[in-house]
Amino acid sequence: MGYQVGREGSAGSWLPAGLGPAPRRASPTWRQFLAAQASGILACDFLHVDTVLLRRVYVLFVMEIHTRAVHILGVTAHPTGDWTARQARNLLVGLGDRGSVFKFLIRDRDSKFTNAFDEVFTGNGTRIIKTPVRSPRANSYAERFVGTLRRECLDHLLIIGERHLRPILAQYARHYNSHRPHQGLQQESPLHLPAASSTSPPGSNICVCWAT
Numbered sequence: 539m540g541y542q543v544g545r546e547g548s549a550g551s552w553l554p555a556g557l558g559p560a561p562r563r564a565s566p567t568w569r570q571f572l573a574a575q576a577s578g579i580l581a582c583d584f585l586h587v588d589t590v591l592l593r594r595v596y597v598l599f600v601m602e603i604h605t606r607a608v609h610i611l612g613v614t615a616h617p618t619g620d621w622t623a624r625q626a627r628n629l630l631v632g633l634g635d636r637g638s639v640f641k642f643l644i645r646d647r648d649s650k651f652t653n654a655f656d657e658v659f660t661g662n663g664t665r666i667i668k669t670p671v672r673s674p675r676a677n678s679y680a681e682r683f684v685g686t687l688r689r690e691c692l693d694h695l696l697i698i699g700e701r702h703l704r705p706i707l708a709q710y711a712r713h714y715n716s717h718r719p720h721q722g723l724q725q726e727s728p729l730h731l732p733a734a735s736s737t738s739p740p741g742s743n744i745c746v747c748w749a750t
Contacts, residue, residue, distance in 0.1 A: 568676065572603065578641040579603040580664070583680040584617065584648060585687070589697045596650075597707065598625050602640075603679055607715050607728040610707045613700050619652030626658040640664050644677050686714075 566574065582600040589595065598611045609632070611625040630637045643659050644667045645651050656666045669676035691710045697703050719725040 575642060576604040578639060579644060580640050580642070581644040581677055581680040583646065583677060583684065584650060585684045587692060587697055587703060589699055589703075591699065593699065595697075595700050595703060597703070598622060599680075599683070600629055601679055601683055602728075605728040606679070606720050606723060608683060608711055610711045613704050613707065615700065617650045619650070619654055622650055622652065623654035623658055626655050630658065630662055637662055642667055644669060644680070646674075646677060647671060 572579065579602075580600050581603055582598070585597050585599070587595050587597060593615060595613055595615045596617045597613050598617065600609045600611060601607070602609075609629060611629055612621070614621055633640075640662075641664060643664050646669050659666060674681045687710065691706065695706065697706070715728045716730075718727055720727065
């Protein structure tokens with residue numbers, strides 16, 4: 539309202555009423571949490587691709603936050619709950635012993651992520667973190683990958699169908715993980731990080747699982 543209130547004046551008004559200063563934040567911010575726990579976080583999401591035959595197909599992927607390594611899990615026109623759960627099991631099989639490293643999985647509240655999908659990860663000791671409604675920035679790593687995939691690959695192609703899209707995504711995943719420089723990784727690629735090369739053999743972070 540245009541009035542300036544000094545610290546002494548405001549304190550004199552609040553303290554008699556039993557109102558102290560606002561408490562300090564006890565828990566870390568979302569950004570601090572992601573930075574501190576990056577090595578143990580997976581982020582997953584769906585993206586859709588419209589074909590030249592006017593059909594929409596869906597792509598399920600998972601990203602390792604620390605290394606930015608991406609796993610293309612499946613492509614389908616009908617992503618049912620059973621289908622997504624099967625892709626989750628395939629991912630854990632592909633990760634092998636490394637699957638126990640991941641303590642958190644970030645996902646949105648899409649109905650395609652069913653209880654069966656969550657139970658695959660919780661059974662592995664991974665906690666599911668659901669992002670708030672209409673908050674894409676809460677899953678910013680996955681959202682950024684979708685944008686990168688569209689700008690660098692899908693926007694330049696006419697996709698005929700699922701069989702056409704699968705090898706394209708497989709080839710892009712190899713490029714993304716093995717050769718593409720990442721600004722957040724000091725221009726290194728995920729599989730060329732010192733930490734990644736010392737803990738897993740070359741190529742182990744690439745997981746392409748196609749459902750039948």
